[in-house]
Amino acid sequence: MICQECNQRPATLHFTNFSNGEKTEMHLCERCAQEKGEMFMMNQGPGFSINNLLAGLLNMEPAFKTKAKEPFPQEKVIQCDNCSLTFPQFVKIGRFGCAHCYDAFREQLSPVIRRLHSGNSTHNGKVPQRIGGSIQLQRNIASLKNTLSEHIAREEFEKAVELRDQIRSLEKELAEKRRGGE
Amino acid sequence: MSLERFINQAVSSWMSEDGPDSDIVLSSRIRLARNLKEMKFPALASGEESGEVISHVKEMLQQGCPSRFGPLELLKMEEIQPLQKRVLVEKHLISPHLAEHSPHGAILLSENEQVSIMLNEEDHIRIQCLFPGLQLSEALQAANEMDDWLEGGIDYAFDEQYGYLTSCPTNAGTGLRASVMMHLPGLVLTQQLNRILPAINQLGLVVRGIYGEGSEALGNIFQISNQITLGKSEDDIVEDLKSVVSQLISQERSAREALAKTSNIQLEDRVFRSYGTLANSRIIETKEAASCLSDVRLGIDMGYIKNISKNILNELMILTQPGFLQQYAGGPLRPEERDIRRAALIRERMKMELSQ
Ligand SMILES: [Zn+2]
Ligand SMILES: [Zn+2]
Numbered sequence: 001m002i003c004q005e006c007n008q009r010p011a012t013l014h015f016t017n018f019s020n021g022e023k024t025e026m027h028l029c030e031r032c033a034q035e036k037g038e039m040f041m042m043n044q045g046p047g048f049s050i051n052n053l054l055a056g057l058l059n060m061e062p063a064f065k066t067k068a069k070e071p072f073p074q075e076k077v078i079q080c081d082n083c084s085l086t087f088p089q090f091v092k093i094g095r096f097g098c099a100h101c102y103d104a105f106r107e108q109l110s111p112v113i114r115r116l117h118s119g120n121s122t123h124n125g126k127v128p129q130r131i132g133g134s135i136q137l138q139r140n141i142a143s144l145k146n147t148l149s150e151h152i153a154r155e156e157f158e159k160a161v162e163l164r165d166q167i168r169s170l171e172k173e174l175a176e177k178r179r180g181g182e
Numbered sequence: 183m184s185l186e187r188f189i190n191q192a193v194s195s196w197m198s199e200d201g202p203d204s205d206i207v208l209s210s211r212i213r214l215a216r217n218l219k220e221m222k223f224p225a226l227a228s229g230e231e232s233g234e235v236i237s238h239v240k241e242m243l244q245q246g247c248p249s250r251f252g253p254l255e256l257l258k259m260e261e262i263q264p265l266q267k268r269v270l271v272e273k274h275l276i277s278p279h280l281a282e283h284s285p286h287g288a289i290l291l292s293e294n295e296q297v298s299i300m301l302n303e304e305d306h307i308r309i310q311c312l313f314p315g316l317q318l319s320e321a322l323q324a325a326n327e328m329d330d331w332l333e334g335g336i337d338y339a340f341d342e343q344y345g346y347l348t349s350c351p352t353n354a355g356t357g358l359r360a361s362v363m364m365h366l367p368g369l370v371l372t373q374q375l376n377r378i379l380p381a382i383n384q385l386g387l388v389v390r391g392i393y394g395e396g397s398e399a400l401g402n403i404f405q406i407s408n409q410i411t412l413g414k415s416e417d418d419i420v421e422d423l424k425s426v427v428s429q430l431i432s433q434e435r436s437a438r439e440a441l442a443k444t445s446n447i448q449l450e451d452r453v454f455r456s457y458g459t460l461a462n463s464r465i466i467e468t469k470e471a472a473s474c475l476s477d478v479r480l481g482i483d484m485g486y487i488k489n490i491s492k493n494i495l496n497e498l499m500i501l502t503q504p505g506f507l508q509q510y511a512g513g514p515l516r517p518e519e520r521d522i523r524r525a526a527l528i529r530e531r532m533k534m535e536l537s538q
Contacts (some may be wrong), residue, residue, distance in 0.1 A: 082222075095225055095304070096223060096349055096350075096351070097222055097223060098226065099219055099223075099339030099341075102341055102347050112351065113354065117354075117413055118386055120355075120410065121343070121412075121413070122343055123343065123346075123355045123413070124355075124413055124414060125345060125358070125419075126329075126345075126356065128333050131338065
Protein backbone atom coordinates (compact mmCIF):
# COMPACT_ATOMS: atom_id res chain seq x y z
CA MET A 1 0.00 0.00 0.00
CA ILE A 2 1.24 3.48 -0.91
CA CYS A 3 1.10 6.42 1.49
CA GLN A 4 -2.10 8.36 0.81
CA GLU A 5 -0.45 11.66 1.67
CA CYS A 6 2.64 11.75 -0.54
CA ASN A 7 1.67 8.91 -2.88
CA GLN A 8 5.34 7.95 -3.05
CA ARG A 9 6.61 6.00 -0.10
CA PRO A 10 5.04 2.75 1.12
CA ALA A 11 2.48 3.21 3.90
CA THR A 12 3.80 1.58 7.07
CA LEU A 13 1.42 3.15 9.60
CA HIS A 14 -2.28 2.44 9.52
CA PHE A 15 -4.72 4.43 11.60
CA THR A 16 -8.40 3.87 12.15
CA ASN A 17 -10.55 6.37 13.92
CA PHE A 18 -14.17 6.66 14.88
CA SER A 19 -15.46 10.16 15.15
CA ASN A 20 -18.86 11.74 14.60
CA GLY A 21 -20.20 8.36 13.68
CA GLU A 22 -17.78 7.99 10.78
CA LYS A 23 -15.01 5.48 10.50
CA THR A 24 -11.96 6.93 8.81
CA GLU A 25 -8.84 5.09 7.81
CA MET A 26 -5.44 6.53 7.07
CA HIS A 27 -2.48 4.82 5.55
CA LEU A 28 0.70 6.84 5.87
CA CYS A 29 4.43 6.51 5.50
CA GLU A 30 6.49 7.26 8.58
CA ARG A 31 7.52 10.71 7.43
CA CYS A 32 4.02 11.92 6.62
CA ALA A 33 2.68 10.40 9.83
CA GLN A 34 5.24 12.39 11.76
CA GLU A 35 4.30 15.58 9.96
CA LYS A 36 0.65 14.92 10.70
CA GLY A 37 1.41 13.88 14.26
CA GLU A 38 0.53 17.15 15.90
CA MET A 39 -2.79 17.28 14.10
CA PHE A 40 -3.71 13.74 15.15
CA MET A 41 -3.17 14.46 18.78
CA MET A 42 -5.23 17.62 18.70
CA ASN A 43 -8.20 16.28 16.79
CA GLN A 44 -8.51 12.63 17.38
CA GLY A 45 -8.18 11.90 21.05
CA PRO A 46 -7.48 8.35 22.03
CA GLY A 47 -9.12 6.69 19.03
CA PHE A 48 -5.92 5.92 17.19
CA SER A 49 -3.89 2.86 17.86
CA ILE A 50 -1.51 4.09 20.50
CA ASN A 51 1.48 1.94 19.71
CA ASN A 52 1.65 3.08 16.11
CA LEU A 53 1.30 6.62 17.23
CA LEU A 54 3.94 6.51 19.91
CA ALA A 55 6.92 6.92 17.60
CA GLY A 56 5.31 9.98 16.04
CA LEU A 57 4.31 11.35 19.41
CA LEU A 58 7.76 11.08 20.89
CA ASN A 59 9.39 12.51 17.80
CA MET A 60 7.34 15.64 17.95
CA GLU A 61 7.67 16.07 21.71
CA PRO A 62 8.67 19.75 21.87
CA ALA A 63 10.65 19.46 25.09
CA PHE A 64 12.86 16.92 23.46
CA LYS A 65 13.21 18.71 20.14
CA THR A 66 14.42 22.00 21.52
CA LYS A 67 16.74 20.33 23.97
CA ALA A 68 18.28 18.11 21.35
CA LYS A 69 18.82 20.97 18.98
CA GLU A 70 20.12 23.67 21.25
CA PRO A 71 21.90 23.16 24.51
CA PHE A 72 23.49 19.76 24.03
CA PRO A 73 26.46 19.26 21.78
CA GLN A 74 26.14 16.17 19.61
CA GLU A 75 28.32 13.84 21.67
CA LYS A 76 26.16 14.24 24.80
CA VAL A 77 23.45 11.82 23.78
CA ILE A 78 21.45 10.67 26.80
CA GLN A 79 21.96 6.98 27.30
CA CYS A 80 20.93 4.31 29.79
CA ASP A 81 24.07 3.06 31.52
CA ASN A 82 22.57 -0.35 32.15
CA CYS A 83 21.32 -1.42 28.70
CA SER A 84 23.02 1.29 26.54
CA LEU A 85 19.78 2.33 24.87
CA THR A 86 19.98 6.00 23.85
CA PHE A 87 17.07 8.39 24.13
CA PRO A 88 16.84 8.83 20.33
CA GLN A 89 16.69 5.04 19.99
CA PHE A 90 13.90 4.92 22.56
CA VAL A 91 12.03 7.56 20.59
CA LYS A 92 12.44 5.55 17.42
CA ILE A 93 11.25 2.18 18.72
CA GLY A 94 8.90 3.44 21.45
CA ARG A 95 10.15 0.82 23.88
CA PHE A 96 12.52 0.94 26.85
CA GLY A 97 15.48 -1.41 27.04
CA CYS A 98 15.33 -2.03 30.77
CA ALA A 99 13.87 -0.68 34.01
CA HIS A 100 16.86 1.68 34.46
CA CYS A 101 15.93 3.55 31.28
CA TYR A 102 13.12 5.19 33.28
CA ASP A 103 15.80 6.73 35.52
CA ALA A 104 18.14 7.60 32.69
CA PHE A 105 15.44 9.41 30.68
CA ARG A 106 13.42 10.67 33.65
CA GLU A 107 13.71 14.35 32.75
CA GLN A 108 12.70 13.91 29.11
CA LEU A 109 10.06 11.38 29.96
CA SER A 110 7.75 13.39 32.16
CA PRO A 111 5.82 15.27 29.42
CA VAL A 112 5.58 12.13 27.31
CA ILE A 113 4.11 10.06 30.13
CA ARG A 114 1.63 12.80 30.97
CA ARG A 115 0.47 12.92 27.40
CA LEU A 116 0.03 9.16 27.15
CA HIS A 117 -1.89 8.92 30.42
CA SER A 118 -4.38 11.81 30.23
CA GLY A 119 -2.21 14.17 32.24
CA ASN A 120 -1.45 11.68 35.02
CA SER A 121 2.15 11.47 36.13
CA THR A 122 2.16 9.41 39.31
CA HIS A 123 1.26 5.80 40.00
CA ASN A 124 -1.71 5.46 42.31
CA GLY A 125 -2.29 1.73 42.36
CA LYS A 126 -0.90 -1.49 43.75
CA VAL A 127 2.51 -1.53 45.41
CA PRO A 128 4.56 -4.74 45.61
CA GLN A 129 4.48 -5.87 49.23
CA ARG A 130 8.07 -6.99 49.70
CA ILE A 131 9.95 -4.12 48.10
CA GLY A 132 7.26 -1.48 48.41
CA GLY A 133 6.69 -1.51 52.16
CA SER A 134 7.86 2.05 52.74
CA ILE A 135 5.79 3.40 49.84
CA GLN A 136 2.70 1.85 51.37
CA LEU A 137 3.59 3.38 54.74
CA GLN A 138 4.06 6.80 53.19
CA ARG A 139 0.65 6.58 51.57
CA ASN A 140 -0.98 5.54 54.85
CA ILE A 141 0.63 8.46 56.65
CA ALA A 142 -0.52 10.91 53.98
CA SER A 143 -4.09 9.69 54.19
CA LEU A 144 -4.08 9.79 58.02
CA LYS A 145 -2.79 13.36 57.88
CA ASN A 146 -5.73 14.28 55.68
CA THR A 147 -8.15 12.79 58.16
CA LEU A 148 -6.34 14.57 60.97
CA SER A 149 -6.88 18.00 59.46
CA GLU A 150 -10.55 17.15 58.92
CA HIS A 151 -10.88 16.35 62.61
CA ILE A 152 -9.15 19.57 63.56
CA ALA A 153 -11.42 21.56 61.26
CA ARG A 154 -14.43 19.98 62.96
CA GLU A 155 -12.85 20.60 66.38
CA GLU A 156 -12.85 16.89 67.21
CA PHE A 157 -9.71 17.18 69.27
CA GLU A 158 -9.84 13.87 71.07
CA LYS A 159 -9.88 12.01 67.80
CA ALA A 160 -7.16 14.29 66.48
CA VAL A 161 -4.81 13.48 69.35
CA GLU A 162 -5.36 9.78 68.79
CA LEU A 163 -4.54 10.15 65.11
CA ARG A 164 -1.48 12.29 65.79
CA ASP A 165 -0.01 9.54 67.95
CA GLN A 166 -0.77 6.98 65.29
CA ILE A 167 0.96 9.13 62.65
CA ARG A 168 4.02 9.60 64.87
CA SER A 169 4.45 5.90 65.36
CA LEU A 170 4.08 5.23 61.63
CA GLU A 171 6.64 7.93 60.87
CA LYS A 172 9.03 6.30 63.27
CA GLU A 173 8.49 2.96 61.59
CA LEU A 174 9.13 4.56 58.20
CA ALA A 175 12.39 6.14 59.38
CA GLU A 176 13.58 2.79 60.72
CA LYS A 177 12.68 1.05 57.47
CA ARG A 178 14.63 3.61 55.47
CA ARG A 179 17.68 3.33 57.72
CA GLY A 180 17.51 -0.45 57.48
CA GLY A 181 17.31 -0.30 53.70
CA GLU A 182 20.50 1.67 53.32
CA MET B 183 -10.57 -37.09 15.56
CA SER B 184 -14.31 -36.65 16.07
CA LEU B 185 -15.64 -33.12 15.93
CA GLU B 186 -16.90 -33.39 19.47
CA ARG B 187 -13.48 -34.29 20.84
CA PHE B 188 -11.86 -31.64 18.71
CA ILE B 189 -14.21 -29.00 20.08
CA ASN B 190 -13.58 -30.13 23.61
CA GLN B 191 -9.87 -29.64 23.07
CA ALA B 192 -10.30 -26.41 21.19
CA VAL B 193 -12.71 -24.60 23.45
CA SER B 194 -11.41 -23.77 26.90
CA SER B 195 -13.66 -25.32 29.51
CA TRP B 196 -14.27 -22.00 31.32
CA MET B 197 -15.95 -20.73 28.17
CA SER B 198 -18.90 -23.08 28.46
CA GLU B 199 -19.69 -21.80 31.94
CA ASP B 200 -22.34 -19.15 32.33
CA GLY B 201 -21.46 -15.74 33.72
CA PRO B 202 -23.39 -12.61 34.67
CA ASP B 203 -24.90 -10.82 31.64
CA SER B 204 -23.48 -13.47 29.35
CA ASP B 205 -26.21 -12.81 26.79
CA ILE B 206 -24.15 -9.73 25.88
CA VAL B 207 -20.76 -9.95 27.58
CA LEU B 208 -18.97 -13.01 26.26
CA SER B 209 -15.92 -12.76 28.51
CA SER B 210 -13.90 -10.53 30.86
CA ARG B 211 -10.14 -10.37 30.80
CA ILE B 212 -7.48 -8.87 33.07
CA ARG B 213 -3.85 -8.57 32.05
CA LEU B 214 -1.01 -7.44 34.34
CA ALA B 215 2.42 -6.56 32.90
CA ARG B 216 5.43 -7.08 35.17
CA ASN B 217 9.20 -7.04 34.75
CA LEU B 218 12.25 -8.20 36.64
CA LYS B 219 14.29 -5.44 38.19
CA GLU B 220 17.81 -6.26 37.08
CA MET B 221 17.17 -7.82 33.67
CA LYS B 222 17.02 -6.17 30.29
CA PHE B 223 13.53 -6.23 28.82
CA PRO B 224 12.95 -9.17 26.45
CA ALA B 225 13.55 -7.17 23.23
CA LEU B 226 17.16 -6.46 24.27
CA ALA B 227 17.83 -9.50 26.46
CA SER B 228 20.15 -12.24 25.27
CA GLY B 229 18.92 -15.79 24.90
CA GLU B 230 20.77 -16.64 28.07
CA GLU B 231 19.10 -13.87 30.08
CA SER B 232 15.67 -14.83 28.79
CA GLY B 233 16.41 -18.42 29.74
CA GLU B 234 17.10 -17.24 33.29
CA VAL B 235 13.67 -15.65 33.53
CA ILE B 236 12.06 -18.93 32.51
CA SER B 237 14.14 -21.11 34.80
CA HIS B 238 13.53 -18.78 37.73
CA VAL B 239 9.76 -19.03 37.29
CA LYS B 240 10.05 -22.76 36.68
CA GLU B 241 11.82 -23.15 40.01
CA MET B 242 9.07 -21.21 41.76
CA LEU B 243 6.53 -23.44 40.05
CA GLN B 244 8.24 -26.55 41.38
CA GLN B 245 8.09 -25.18 44.91
CA GLY B 246 4.34 -24.99 44.53
CA CYS B 247 1.98 -22.47 43.01
CA PRO B 248 -1.22 -21.54 44.85
CA SER B 249 -3.30 -21.28 41.67
CA ARG B 250 -6.94 -21.98 42.45
CA PHE B 251 -7.32 -23.10 38.86
CA GLY B 252 -5.11 -26.13 39.37
CA PRO B 253 -1.48 -26.72 38.45
CA LEU B 254 0.15 -24.59 35.76
CA GLU B 255 1.96 -26.21 32.86
CA LEU B 256 5.02 -24.60 31.25
CA LEU B 257 5.20 -24.56 27.43
CA LYS B 258 8.24 -23.15 25.65
CA MET B 259 7.68 -21.55 22.27
CA GLU B 260 10.80 -23.20 20.83
CA GLU B 261 9.37 -26.59 21.69
CA ILE B 262 5.96 -26.37 20.06
CA GLN B 263 4.90 -26.53 16.41
CA PRO B 264 3.98 -23.37 14.45
CA LEU B 265 0.41 -24.61 13.96
CA GLN B 266 0.01 -25.23 17.70
CA LYS B 267 1.22 -21.70 18.36
CA ARG B 268 -1.31 -20.36 15.91
CA VAL B 269 -4.06 -22.26 17.69
CA LEU B 270 -2.98 -20.74 21.03
CA VAL B 271 -3.16 -17.30 19.40
CA GLU B 272 -6.64 -17.96 18.03
CA LYS B 273 -7.76 -18.96 21.53
CA HIS B 274 -6.35 -15.62 22.76
CA LEU B 275 -4.08 -17.44 25.18
CA ILE B 276 -0.89 -16.04 23.71
CA SER B 277 -0.28 -12.94 21.61
CA PRO B 278 0.81 -13.07 17.97
CA HIS B 279 3.97 -11.34 19.20
CA LEU B 280 4.85 -14.24 21.50
CA ALA B 281 4.14 -16.81 18.77
CA GLU B 282 6.07 -15.10 16.01
CA HIS B 283 8.74 -12.88 17.53
CA SER B 284 9.67 -14.41 20.86
CA PRO B 285 12.05 -17.34 20.29
CA HIS B 286 12.71 -17.42 24.04
CA GLY B 287 9.08 -17.00 24.99
CA ALA B 288 7.08 -19.38 27.13
CA ILE B 289 3.64 -19.67 28.66
CA LEU B 290 2.32 -21.04 31.93
CA LEU B 291 -1.17 -22.37 31.44
CA SER B 292 -3.78 -23.74 33.82
CA GLU B 293 -5.67 -26.81 32.69
CA ASN B 294 -8.97 -25.01 32.12
CA GLU B 295 -7.01 -22.19 30.40
CA GLN B 296 -8.47 -19.51 32.63
CA VAL B 297 -5.02 -18.40 33.75
CA SER B 298 -2.12 -17.92 31.40
CA ILE B 299 1.19 -16.27 32.13
CA MET B 300 3.34 -15.25 29.16
CA LEU B 301 7.07 -15.05 29.75
CA ASN B 302 9.47 -12.97 27.64
CA GLU B 303 6.84 -11.41 25.44
CA GLU B 304 7.15 -7.62 25.30
CA ASP B 305 7.49 -7.70 29.09
CA HIS B 306 9.14 -10.43 31.18
CA ILE B 307 5.80 -11.42 32.69
CA ARG B 308 2.23 -10.94 31.52
CA ILE B 309 -0.45 -12.46 33.72
CA GLN B 310 -3.81 -13.02 32.10
CA CYS B 311 -7.06 -14.19 33.69
CA LEU B 312 -10.24 -14.87 31.76
CA PHE B 313 -13.77 -15.19 33.14
CA PRO B 314 -17.10 -15.86 31.40
CA GLY B 315 -19.60 -12.99 31.33
CA LEU B 316 -19.07 -9.69 33.10
CA GLN B 317 -16.71 -10.56 35.96
CA LEU B 318 -13.93 -7.99 35.86
CA SER B 319 -13.48 -7.73 39.62
CA GLU B 320 -13.30 -11.50 39.93
CA ALA B 321 -10.70 -11.63 37.16
CA LEU B 322 -8.71 -8.82 38.82
CA GLN B 323 -8.70 -10.69 42.08
CA ALA B 324 -7.48 -13.87 40.41
CA ALA B 325 -4.74 -11.95 38.58
CA ASN B 326 -3.69 -10.29 41.84
CA GLU B 327 -3.33 -13.69 43.48
CA MET B 328 -0.97 -14.86 40.74
CA ASP B 329 0.87 -11.53 40.94
CA ASP B 330 1.34 -11.85 44.73
CA TRP B 331 2.67 -15.38 44.30
CA LEU B 332 5.20 -14.27 41.65
CA GLU B 333 6.24 -11.24 43.67
CA GLY B 334 7.11 -13.53 46.57
CA GLY B 335 10.05 -14.87 44.58
CA ILE B 336 10.85 -12.10 42.11
CA ASP B 337 12.17 -8.56 42.55
CA TYR B 338 9.83 -6.59 40.33
CA ALA B 339 10.90 -3.44 38.51
CA PHE B 340 8.92 -0.82 40.44
CA ASP B 341 9.28 2.92 40.70
CA GLU B 342 7.62 5.22 43.23
CA GLN B 343 6.51 7.63 40.53
CA TYR B 344 5.90 5.39 37.54
CA GLY B 345 4.73 2.24 39.34
CA TYR B 346 5.36 -1.10 37.66
CA LEU B 347 7.90 -0.39 34.92
CA THR B 348 7.04 -1.82 31.52
CA SER B 349 8.73 -2.07 28.17
CA CYS B 350 6.22 0.30 26.57
CA PRO B 351 5.40 3.57 28.37
CA THR B 352 1.71 3.10 27.56
CA ASN B 353 1.55 0.23 30.09
CA ALA B 354 3.50 1.80 32.97
CA GLY B 355 1.87 2.33 36.36
CA THR B 356 -0.55 -0.48 37.06
CA GLY B 357 0.45 -2.53 33.99
CA LEU B 358 -3.25 -3.32 33.90
CA ARG B 359 -5.32 -3.86 30.81
CA ALA B 360 -8.93 -4.73 31.63
CA SER B 361 -11.17 -5.73 28.77
CA VAL B 362 -14.53 -7.23 27.96
CA MET B 363 -15.68 -8.94 24.81
CA MET B 364 -19.22 -7.86 23.92
CA HIS B 365 -21.74 -9.07 21.35
CA LEU B 366 -23.62 -5.94 20.22
CA PRO B 367 -25.82 -6.85 17.22
CA GLY B 368 -28.73 -4.70 18.43
CA LEU B 369 -26.64 -1.52 18.50
CA VAL B 370 -25.13 -2.35 15.11
CA LEU B 371 -28.48 -3.16 13.45
CA THR B 372 -30.10 0.00 14.80
CA GLN B 373 -27.01 1.97 13.73
CA GLN B 374 -26.48 3.40 17.19
CA LEU B 375 -22.98 2.13 17.72
CA ASN B 376 -21.37 4.72 15.46
CA ARG B 377 -22.85 7.40 17.69
CA ILE B 378 -21.77 5.67 20.90
CA LEU B 379 -18.19 4.75 19.99
CA PRO B 380 -16.76 8.30 19.96
CA ALA B 381 -18.31 8.94 23.38
CA ILE B 382 -16.65 5.81 24.73
CA ASN B 383 -13.33 6.97 23.30
CA GLN B 384 -13.80 10.27 25.08
CA LEU B 385 -13.98 8.37 28.37
CA GLY B 386 -10.50 6.97 27.85
CA LEU B 387 -11.62 3.56 26.67
CA VAL B 388 -10.65 1.80 23.47
CA VAL B 389 -13.10 -0.15 21.31
CA ARG B 390 -11.99 -2.55 18.66
CA GLY B 391 -13.17 -5.59 16.77
CA ILE B 392 -11.28 -8.62 17.95
CA TYR B 393 -11.89 -10.94 15.04
CA GLY B 394 -10.92 -9.99 11.52
CA GLU B 395 -8.28 -7.64 10.17
CA GLY B 396 -7.75 -4.11 11.40
CA SER B 397 -10.79 -2.38 12.79
CA GLU B 398 -13.43 -4.39 10.94
CA ALA B 399 -15.47 -6.06 13.69
CA LEU B 400 -16.56 -9.53 12.63
CA GLY B 401 -19.65 -11.10 14.17
CA ASN B 402 -20.59 -7.82 15.90
CA ILE B 403 -18.09 -8.71 18.61
CA PHE B 404 -16.25 -5.80 20.16
CA GLN B 405 -13.53 -5.54 22.74
CA ILE B 406 -13.68 -2.61 25.15
CA SER B 407 -10.62 -1.86 27.26
CA ASN B 408 -8.97 0.86 29.31
CA GLN B 409 -6.45 3.09 27.59
CA ILE B 410 -4.52 4.64 30.44
CA THR B 411 -2.71 2.57 33.05
CA LEU B 412 -1.06 5.27 35.17
CA GLY B 413 -2.61 7.51 37.82
CA LYS B 414 -5.72 5.47 38.62
CA SER B 415 -5.91 2.55 41.01
CA GLU B 416 -6.63 -0.93 39.66
CA ASP B 417 -10.07 -0.91 41.29
CA ASP B 418 -10.92 2.46 39.75
CA ILE B 419 -9.84 1.33 36.29
CA VAL B 420 -12.04 -1.73 36.60
CA GLU B 421 -14.99 0.20 38.07
CA ASP B 422 -14.84 2.84 35.32
CA LEU B 423 -14.83 0.16 32.64
CA LYS B 424 -17.64 -1.71 34.39
CA SER B 425 -19.88 1.33 34.52
CA VAL B 426 -19.49 1.96 30.78
CA VAL B 427 -20.07 -1.71 30.03
CA SER B 428 -23.23 -1.71 32.17
CA GLN B 429 -24.55 1.23 30.20
CA LEU B 430 -23.74 -0.51 26.93
CA ILE B 431 -25.54 -3.61 28.16
CA SER B 432 -28.72 -1.68 28.89
CA GLN B 433 -28.50 0.17 25.58
CA GLU B 434 -28.04 -3.12 23.73
CA ARG B 435 -31.04 -4.58 25.58
CA SER B 436 -33.28 -1.64 24.65
CA ALA B 437 -32.09 -1.83 21.04
CA ARG B 438 -33.09 -5.51 20.97
CA GLU B 439 -36.47 -4.72 22.49
CA ALA B 440 -37.03 -1.95 19.96
CA LEU B 441 -36.11 -4.29 17.12
CA ALA B 442 -38.53 -6.92 18.38
CA LYS B 443 -41.28 -4.32 18.60
CA THR B 444 -40.78 -2.55 15.30
CA SER B 445 -39.44 -5.26 13.01
CA ASN B 446 -40.23 -8.55 14.61
CA ILE B 447 -40.91 -10.52 11.42
CA GLN B 448 -37.95 -8.97 9.58
CA LEU B 449 -35.66 -9.89 12.44
CA GLU B 450 -37.05 -13.40 12.66
CA ASP B 451 -36.57 -13.74 8.90
CA ARG B 452 -32.97 -12.58 9.14
CA VAL B 453 -32.21 -14.97 12.01
CA PHE B 454 -33.65 -18.00 10.21
CA ARG B 455 -32.04 -17.14 6.88
CA SER B 456 -28.68 -17.03 8.64
CA TYR B 457 -29.54 -20.30 10.35
CA GLY B 458 -30.29 -21.80 6.95
CA THR B 459 -27.01 -20.55 5.53
CA LEU B 460 -24.99 -22.04 8.36
CA ALA B 461 -26.85 -25.35 8.23
CA ASN B 462 -26.63 -25.75 4.46
CA SER B 463 -23.83 -23.86 2.77
CA ARG B 464 -20.95 -25.71 1.11
CA ILE B 465 -18.54 -22.77 0.84
CA ILE B 466 -18.43 -19.97 3.39
CA GLU B 467 -15.97 -17.14 4.02
CA THR B 468 -15.01 -15.93 7.48
CA LYS B 469 -16.97 -12.73 7.12
CA GLU B 470 -20.25 -14.34 6.11
CA ALA B 471 -19.87 -17.07 8.72
CA ALA B 472 -19.29 -14.47 11.44
CA SER B 473 -22.30 -12.42 10.44
CA CYS B 474 -24.60 -15.47 10.30
CA LEU B 475 -23.30 -16.73 13.64
CA SER B 476 -24.04 -13.34 15.18
CA ASP B 477 -27.62 -13.48 13.82
CA VAL B 478 -28.18 -16.99 15.14
CA ARG B 479 -26.84 -16.09 18.56
CA LEU B 480 -29.13 -13.05 18.63
CA GLY B 481 -31.98 -15.37 17.62
CA ILE B 482 -31.17 -17.66 20.55
CA ASP B 483 -30.97 -14.77 23.02
CA MET B 484 -34.27 -13.35 21.79
CA GLY B 485 -36.06 -16.67 21.88
CA TYR B 486 -36.63 -17.21 18.13
CA ILE B 487 -34.38 -20.27 18.18
CA LYS B 488 -34.85 -22.64 21.09
CA ASN B 489 -32.89 -25.84 20.58
CA ILE B 490 -29.37 -24.54 20.11
CA SER B 491 -26.84 -23.76 22.83
CA LYS B 492 -25.66 -20.17 23.24
CA ASN B 493 -22.03 -21.15 23.08
CA ILE B 494 -22.27 -21.79 19.38
CA LEU B 495 -21.20 -18.21 18.57
CA ASN B 496 -18.06 -18.15 20.77
CA GLU B 497 -17.19 -21.68 19.83
CA LEU B 498 -17.53 -21.39 16.08
CA MET B 499 -15.90 -17.93 15.95
CA ILE B 500 -12.81 -19.60 17.38
CA LEU B 501 -13.04 -22.89 15.51
CA THR B 502 -13.50 -21.42 12.06
CA GLN B 503 -10.29 -19.39 12.15
CA PRO B 504 -7.55 -20.59 9.79
CA GLY B 505 -5.31 -22.17 12.44
CA PHE B 506 -8.06 -24.34 13.88
CA LEU B 507 -9.40 -25.37 10.48
CA GLN B 508 -5.93 -26.52 9.50
CA GLN B 509 -5.40 -28.32 12.76
CA TYR B 510 -8.69 -30.13 12.28
CA ALA B 511 -7.80 -30.95 8.68
CA GLY B 512 -4.40 -32.17 9.83
CA GLY B 513 -2.35 -29.95 7.53
CA PRO B 514 -2.06 -26.65 5.65
CA LEU B 515 -5.04 -25.48 3.58
CA ARG B 516 -5.33 -22.92 0.77
CA PRO B 517 -7.90 -20.16 1.42
CA GLU B 518 -10.47 -21.74 -0.99
CA GLU B 519 -10.06 -25.06 0.78
CA ARG B 520 -10.56 -23.35 4.11
CA ASP B 521 -13.90 -21.91 2.98
CA ILE B 522 -15.08 -25.42 2.07
CA ARG B 523 -13.80 -26.90 5.33
CA ARG B 524 -15.33 -24.05 7.31
CA ALA B 525 -18.76 -24.71 5.79
CA ALA B 526 -18.43 -28.44 6.50
CA LEU B 527 -17.36 -27.89 10.09
CA ILE B 528 -20.22 -25.50 10.78
CA ARG B 529 -22.77 -27.89 9.21
CA GLU B 530 -21.46 -30.74 11.28
CA ARG B 531 -21.54 -28.65 14.44
CA MET B 532 -25.16 -27.65 13.79
CA LYS B 533 -26.10 -31.30 13.27
CA MET B 534 -24.45 -32.23 16.57
CA GLU B 535 -26.64 -29.67 18.25
CA LEU B 536 -29.86 -31.15 16.84
CA SER B 537 -28.99 -34.71 17.78
CA GLN B 538 -28.50 -33.81 21.44
ZN1 LIG C 1 4.01 9.79 2.76
ZN1 LIG D 1 18.05 0.73 30.00
